[in-house]
Amino acid sequence: ETxxxxxxxxxxxxxxxxxxxxxxxxxxxxxxxxxxxxxxKPLELMFVYSLEERVENNSVPSRFSPECPNSSxxxxxxxTLQPEDSALYLCASSQDGFSYNSPLHFGNxxxxxxx
Amino acid sequence: xxxxxxxxxxxFVQEKEAVTLDCTYDTSDQSYGLFWYKQPSSGExxxxxxxxxxxxxxxxxxxxxxNFQKARKSANLVxxxxxxxxxxxxxxxxxxxxxxxxxxxxxxxxxxxxLTVHP
Numbered sequence: 001e002t003x004x005x006x007x008x009x010x011x012x013x014x015x016x017x018x019x020x021x022x023x024x025x026x027x028x029x030x031x032x033x034x035x036x037x038x039x040x041k042p043l044e045l046m047f048v049y050s051l052e053e054r055v056e057n058n059s060v061p062s063r064f065s066p067e068c069p070n071s072s073x074x075x076x077x078x079x080t081l082q083p084e085d086s087a088l089y090l091c092a093s094s095q096d097g098f099s100y101n102s103p104l105h106f107g108n109x110x111x112x113x114x115x
Numbered sequence: 116x117x118x119x120x121x122x123x124x125x126x127f128v129q130e131k132e133a134v135t136l137d138c139t140y141d142t143s144d145q146s147y148g149l150f151w152y153k154q155p156s157s158g159e160x161x162x163x164x165x166x167x168x169x170x171x172x173x174x175x176x177x178x179x180x181x182n183f184q185k186a187r188k189s190a191n192l193v194x195x196x197x198x199x200x201x202x203x204x205x206x207x208x209x210x211x212x213x214x215x216x217x218x219x220x221x222x223x224x225x226x227x228x229x230l231t232v233h234p
Contacts, residue, residue: 042119042224043206056221088158101148101167101210104222106160 003027006091006107013081014115021076021110023091030096032074033104034066037088049074050096081114088112117142119207119225127231128197135182136192136228138207147211149190150222151181154204163205166190197232204229 004025013019025032034046048056049068063085065077074091088111092104118141128134140149151163166174166181174181182191194201208222 040226042226043208043222045221048221090158090160092160101165103150103162103165104160105162106152109158109160111158 121225
């Protein structure tokens, strides 16, 4: 496998459910990210991990909980979400989190619908 | 704060012709990077091209070139010889080199431009 892989591709959950999004990168990168893409809004950075340490938490509500067990895997744990959390959640990785010229490589995203 | 503006919500181009997608940015920083990404209907964001603020030459990658005009703060994407597979959403994005020498993937994205290539 190559690139950045996200599962599941689609997820429908109720407001009281608990679910997790998974991301895996096969690029040997050291930094991983969660972005949220809502309709008619620019992409929003949620979390950044560099060498498995969280280095950025962009004022994200606590109902979103990231986990990075190693440099290749990233999870986003979801609980008691709201309908406005419905969006495309994109995972990305980069060679490192320290260079402004290091492009991000994105996965296909998970389309989340909260009912 | 930095900002990216893409003024074209949608663009149409005939197959095999060239098209320019506009991007202007606003930052007071001197060191920054500019990126273009393509997002097909599948959802994946595909990195296309990068231009650094100190790069003197315009970046090129195959059929993609970046028309970088620093004084005007514009970074337009030019796609030559358009193909049907180029139909997608295109995003311009910027990263900053902050005082600590890190950007932590803080890409600021524009609203995007939907490109449709007609046969």
